[in-house]
Amino acid sequence: MLKLLGRIGAIVGGIALLVSMVGAIWLDSLFEEPGVKHVTSLTQELGAKRVMAIFAHPDDEQLVAGLLVAAKAEGADLGMITATRGEAGTQMPKIVHQQHLGIIRMAEALKNSYALGIDAHEVWPMPDGALERDVPFLSLAAEITKAFHRFEPDLVVTFWPESGATGHRDHMRIGLAAQHAVRQFEGIHVYQGPSNIAYTLMPRGVMQRLGGERGDFVAENQPDPTHSMPSNADAKLRGWDIHESQRDYVEETYLVPANVLYSFFDKEFYFVEEVR
Structure with a gap:
């Protein structure tokens, strides 16, 4: 009897392992984009x-x-604009009085950009959660254009305007303004403006299967990615530690620890638009 129970236990354990492996393979496939x-x-x-x-x-x-991180390792000069201080965000965990959150999040952004190797970082005081409502579109695009003259980038990285990676209205607005600024840029002297825009995209499989209504919106409103490249889990895990007020965002949103998520979400996806 004991031998029989042992055999049954071994069979059950083997089946459980097989199911786990199949599940992991299926989950991994949701974070891929075939043909990219x-x-x-x-x-x-x-x-x-x-x-x-x-x-x-x-x-x-x-x-x-x-x-x-990869660009910095190659010797590229890096600039960044963060349009708001994130003062309307939800703290995960709560570490400060809400009225002071914008100050804390600005400091977190500056600290993380330093860790990533950003050479010039501007955090603007635009209203969090209200870029579309309270900031005239052409004024926002004009501020971005001025930043181009200051930094002279040849590549701009931003959100795809119709999905914003997460469906956030601020994301879509800043992506649209950046796109407009790049496309309408009129060069002076030697600098003729950015040559390419790279829009960060989400893997559609996981958004459609596990992202709910918002995931469906994102998947349906973003283009096919043109490129993928390795993610950098170490930099991203370090970044969540630096963004202390948002440290638990991944686990609260995706119901898994960040290190588990990034073991599957190990690529970044982009749609690249050549401008000039």
């Missing part, structure tokens, strides 16, 4: 030497940490 061109570094692929990331909130840069 995989490169070791997007900036190297595009020959970019001056890169500017343009985002709405502190911690948005987490989506492109792999690109930024």
Whole structure:
């Protein structure tokens, strides 16, 4: 009887292991984009030497940490704009009185950008959660254009305007303004403006299967990615530690620890638009 029970236990354990392996393979497949061109570094692929990331909130840069770290290792100059201080965000965990959150998140953004190797970082005092409502579109695009003249990037990295990676209205607005600024840029002297825009995208499989209504919106409103490159889990995990007020965001949102998520979400996806 004991031998029989032992055999049954071994069979059950084997089945459980098999189910676990199949589940892991299925989950891993949700974070892939078939047919995309995989490169070791997007900036190297595009020959970019001056890169500017343009985002709405502190911690948005987490989506492109792999690109930024790789670009810095290649010797590129890096700039970043964070349009708001994130004062309307939800603390995860709560570490400060809400009225002081914008100050804390600005400091977190500056500290993380330093860790990523950003050479010039501007955090603007635009209203968190109200870019579309309270900031005239052409004024926002004009501020971005002025930043181009200051930094002279040849590659701009931002959100796809119709999905914003997460469906956040601020993300979509800043992406649209950056796109407009790049497309309408009129060069002066030697600098003729950015040559390419790289829009950060989410893997559609996981958004459709596990992202709910918002995930469906994102998947349906973003283009097919043109490129993928390795993520940088170490930089992203470090970034969540630096963004202390948002440290538990991944686990609260995706119901798994950040290190588990990044073991599957190990690539960054981009749609690259050549401008000039």
